[in-house]
Amino acid sequence: HDGLLEQMYQNRVIFLLNMSCPVYCRFCFRKHKDSRNEKNPTPKEVMKAVDHVRSSPSIKEIVITGGDPFLNRKNMEATIDGLKEVDHVQTLRLATRSIAYYPDLFLEKEAEYLKYIKQKSLELNRIGKRIEVATHFIHPDEVSPESLDIISDLVKHGIAVYIQTPFLSDCNDTGPELVRLFSLLRGAGAELHYIYIPCSPIHGNSIYWKPLSDGIDIALHLRAHLSDRVIPRICTATPIGKMDWFSSGWAVEKVADQDYFVWIRTPYTPEYFKAFAPLANSLTNIRVNAEGTIDIQYMAKIGNDDYLVGNRPEKTAPVNPEALPEEVARLRTALTETDQTAGSVVDTGVDGVSRLHETRVNIHPRAGEAEFAYIAKDPRITDVRVTGEALDHLYEIQRIAKRLAAIPHVNALRVCSMKLATDPRAFTRARVNFLGEVNALSVVTPLRLEIETWFVLVSDLTPDHTVITRRLNSKGITIYANVPLLGGVNDNDTRIHDLAYTLRSTGIEFHHLYVAGLPVQISWNAAHPIDSYDVVDIATKVRREGSGREIPRYIIATPLGEVDYGLTSTMIRKGDAVDVELRCYDQAYYTSLAPGFQFPEGTAISETGHPVVPMPGLIKTNDFVVS
Numbered sequence: 001h002d003g004l005l006e007q008m009y010q011n012r013v014i015f016l017l018n019m020s021c022p023v024y025c026r027f028c029f030r031k032h033k034d035s036r037n038e039k040n041p042t043p044k045e046v047m048k049a050v051d052h053v054r055s056s057p058s059i060k061e062i063v064i065t066g067g068d069p070f071l072n073r074k075n076m077e078a079t080i081d082g083l084k085e086v087d088h089v090q091t092l093r094l095a096t097r098s099i100a101y102y103p104d105l106f107l108e109k110e111a112e113y114l115k116y117i118k119q120k121s122l123e124l125n126r127i128g129k130r131i132e133v134a135t136h137f138i139h140p141d142e143v144s145p146e147s148l149d150i151i152s153d154l155v156k157h158g159i160a161v162y163i164q165t166p167f168l169s170d171c172n173d174t175g176p177e178l179v180r181l182f183s184l185l186r187g188a189g190a191e192l193h194y195i196y197i198p199c200s201p202i203h204g205n206s207i208y209w210k211p212l213s214d215g216i217d218i219a220l221h222l223r224a225h226l227s228d229r230v231i232p233r234i235c236t237a238t239p240i241g242k243m244d245w246f247s248s249g250w251a252v253e254k255v256a257d258q259d260y261f262v263w264i265r266t267p268y269t270p271e272y273f274k275a276f277a278p279l280a281n282s283l284t285n286i287r288v289n290a291e292g293t294i295d296i297q298y299m300a301k302i303g304n305d306d307y308l309v310g311n312r313p314e315k316t317a318p319v320n321p322e323a324l325p326e327e328v329a330r331l332r333t334a335l336t337e338t339d340q341t342a343g344s345v346v347d348t349g350v351d352g353v354s355r356l357h358e359t360r361v362n363i364h365p366r367a368g369e370a371e372f373a374y375i376a377k378d379p380r381i382t383d384v385r386v387t388g389e390a391l392d393h394l395y396e397i398q399r400i401a402k403r404l405a406a407i408p409h410v411n412a413l414r415v416c417s418m419k420l421a422t423d424p425r426a427f428t429r430a431r432v433n434f435l436g437e438v439n440a441l442s443v444v445t446p447l448r449l450e451i452e453t454w455f456v457l458v459s460d461l462t463p464d465h466t467v468i469t470r471r472l473n474s475k476g477i478t479i480y481a482n483v484p485l486l487g488g489v490n491d492n493d494t495r496i497h498d499l500a501y502t503l504r505s506t507g508i509e510f511h512h513l514y515v516a517g518l519p520v521q522i523s524w525n526a527a528h529p530i531d532s533y534d535v536v537d538i539a540t541k542v543r544r545e546g547s548g549r550e551i552p553r554y555i556i557a558t559p560l561g562e563v564d565y566g567l568t569s570t571m572i573r574k575g576d577a578v579d580v581e582l583r584c585y586d587q588a589y590y591t592s593l594a595p596g597f598q599f600p601e602g603t604a605i606s607e608t609g610h611p612v613v614p615m616p617g618l619i620k621t622n623d624f625v626v627s
Contacts, residue, residue: 004041005049008241010276011547012061015049015079017041018072022102025136027166027199027208043078050082057088058275061547063134065095070105070113080120084129090505091547092124095134099161103146114150118157125158125470130507132160132549134193139172140181145443148188152441155189156476162193162549165232166200167215168208175221182222182230183382187411187446189476191509192232193549197245200237201299211303212236212262216245216567223568223584227359227383229412229450229480229511233551234567238296240280241268246566246626247539247554251308252289255297262308264298265289267540290314293540309625317531317621320488328456328489331520335454336418339387340484340518345561346594350374355593357561362387365396372403379409390415390451391426394434401438404447411446413438420453420479421460424468432468436475450478453508457490458498461506469507480511483552484518485535487528487617493541500542500550510552513538515565516618517557525617532578532620535565536627556580558613559600560590566626572612573620580615581606 006014019038021028041049053059062083069076076094083089094117098105106114121131133154137143151161163185165172172178182192197215199208219234234245243249248267255261269292273280280286285297291312302308323331342362344354352371354362360383363371367386375381384404386397397415404410419426439449451472455461469479481503485491490499496513503510514521515535535554542551554565563569563582570581586609590597599605604612620627 003049004045005052007276010058010272010545012063013053013059014063014065015046015069016066017046017064017069017075017079018066020071021066021068021097022071022105023097023100025097027168027205040072041075043074046075046078047082050079050086053083053089054086056276060088061091061093061549062089063093063095068096068098069094070096070098080131084124084127089129091130091132091549093132093134097136099133099135099147099150100137100142100144103144103150106150107146111153114153117154118159121157121159128466130160132162134162134164136164136166137181137185138165138168140177140184143181143184148184148443151185151188151190152443152446152476156441158470158474158476160191160473161189162191163232164194164196166208167195167197167210167218168199169210171208173210173214173218175218175225178218178222179226182226182232183411186227186230187448188443189441189446189448191478192230194235195232197234197236198300209300211301212251213303213307216307217304219245219564219567220584223562223564224589225358225380227412228357228553228562229383229414231553233553236264236298238264238266238298240266240273240283240286240294240296242543242548243267244539244543244551246564247536248543250626251302252295252310253308254302258297260299260301261297262300262302263287263295265311266294266296267544268294269544270294272544312536312624312627313622315531315533315621317533317619320491320528323486323488323528331486331489331524332422332456332460334520334523335456335484336422338519339416340454340482340514340520341557342387343559345559346590346597348374348594356385358589358593359383360385363400364388365393365400367400372407375404375410376407382410383412383414384410385414385416385452387416389419390417391419391431394431398434398438401440401447401449405440405445408445412448412450414450414452416452418453420451420465420468421455421481424462424464427468427472429471432471432475435472435477439476441476448476448478450480452480452482452511454482454484455499455503456483456486457495458502461502465508466506473507478509479507480509482512482514483510484514484521485516485530486521487525487530491530491534493534493537496538497541497545500546500552504547504550510550512555513552515554515556516615521617529617529619532571532618533622533627556615556618558582558615560603560611560613561585570625571615571618571620573623576619578615578618578620579604579612580618581610581612583608583610586610
C-alpha cells in the first residue's frame, strides 16, 4: 500500500482516485477514507502510480476506485490516458456506486460523461485493451430505470458491466430478493460477479453480519431458482485475498479461544507473495498448511459447524496418461456434433421443449406455437436456448426473438455456435450486424442475445477469436465459453489456468468448467477418470494466479440438473465410484415443473430429501468433503 496505490495480487493493483462518494454505505470497508478527511491524490501522484505499473510487467489489470473515482474527472482522465500507454496493461476496471445512487452524473449534459467513457473504450480497444465497469447493487429497490439505461448503454458499446453484492442481514439475505435483483440487472446487460460473505467485518456494521453458513447456503436457492448465467460466485475477501467457497477455499476450524474467528484455507502460498508483498508472510494470523497454501484467521462466525471441514489430505490418485492428438481431435468433433446440455429434467409434454432448469428451456430453431405457448405460460422461464448451429439458422433466430419479445418474463435468448470456436471468420461483418439487430438490451422488456461456444485447450484460440469477439461485444452481445474437463487432455491446473487467461484476454467469458456428467465426458472419462482432487488444484491456481474475472463456475452435470462442485452438491465415495447429492433440488422442485414427476430409475434420496445420482467418470480418492 502506497498512497493511492494498493496491491494485493501479482497481476492487478488498485488506484484510489477519490476519497468521497455520493452515498455512504454503512457496510463500506473504505468509508474511513472520507470520514478521516483523507486528501484526494493529485494528477501528479496518479502519474507516479502509472510509472509503478509501467515498471511492473506482471500487472495486467487496474481496478480504479475510491470513494467513487468518477467524481474526480481530472484524476480519471490522467489515469486512463496514462495507463493507455502501458503496453502490458490489458484491462481498466472502473468501480462506481453512482450508477445506482447518482445516475445524473452520467446522464446530465446530454450524457457527456457516458460519451467520454465510451470514447475512451474505443481508443483502448484499438490497441488491444478494454474498459469494464464494476458497480454494487444490494437490493431491488436500488434499481431505477436510469440505472438500467446506463448499464444497457455501456454494454451496447462493448463495455462490460459487472455487479458485486455484499450479503447483508435483514436486507438481502433471503433468496427471492436476490433472484429479483439479479434478474433485473441481467436483462439490462449486466454480469453478476460476486456475493461477498460476510460483509466486511468493520466498525459500525455488526447489524449486517451473518454467519458464513447462511451466505454459503444462499447458493442453494440461487442454483435452483436463478438462471445459470446470473449466478454470482460466493466469495470471501480475506486479508490476503479472495477465495471461492468449496473450490479454492473453505473453513478449516475455529480459532482456539476466539469465538468470532475461524481459520480459512486460502489458495495463496508464501512464494506467491515474495515477489510483490513479502511482508504478507510475516503476518501473525497466518499459518502454512500441509498442502503448502496459507490458512488465515478470519473474523466471522461459521454458523453451521458442518462447514468446518478440516485440512485436505495428500493426493494418492495416479495421473491420466496424455491423450494422443488424434484422440483430442475426436473429442473436439464430438463437441461439435453433439449438444452437451440438451437433456430435459422433466417431461414437458411438448416434443420440442427440453426443460433444463426452472428458468431455462431448450427449443429447436423451427419451434412453433406449442413451444411458445409452453414458455409463455410459465413466468419462471427467463432463458431460452436455441439448439443447432446459430449461423445456419439466423432467420429462425430472428423469428424466435420476435416471438419471445412478446413474452415479458423471458429476458435472454441464448444461441449456440461451434463455428465460433472452430471457424471464427465465419462470423462476417454482415452476420455480426444481423445478430446485433436481434440483440435487444433495454429497460422495458429486454431480450439480450448471448452466444454459447465450447473449447478444450488454449491452442483452440486464435487472434481471429479476439477480432470477432470485439465485433460482437460492440453490439452488446456476450460470448460465453464452456469447457469439459477431460482426462489426459486438460485435467490439470496449468492447462485450465492458461485457457482461462486466454479466454479473458480474448474477451470471451469463461462460464462453466464441467467437472463431470456431459455426454463427451461419460464416454471418454470412463477410461480416463477425473480425480476430484485435481478440481481443487485447478480452482486454487486459477484463483491465485488469474484475474477474478477469469474464474469459471465448477459444474457437475446430471440428468436432474446442474450443481456447483462442492457448493450445492456433496460427493459420496462408494468404493471406486462416486455418487453426487444434488443439495439444491428436491421432489417439490421437480413436481412444480411437472406435477406427475417421478425420479428416474437409479436415483436415491438422501436423508435430507435430495436426489443422489451416480456420476460416471469421476473418482474420489479420499474422504475429505471438498476433494
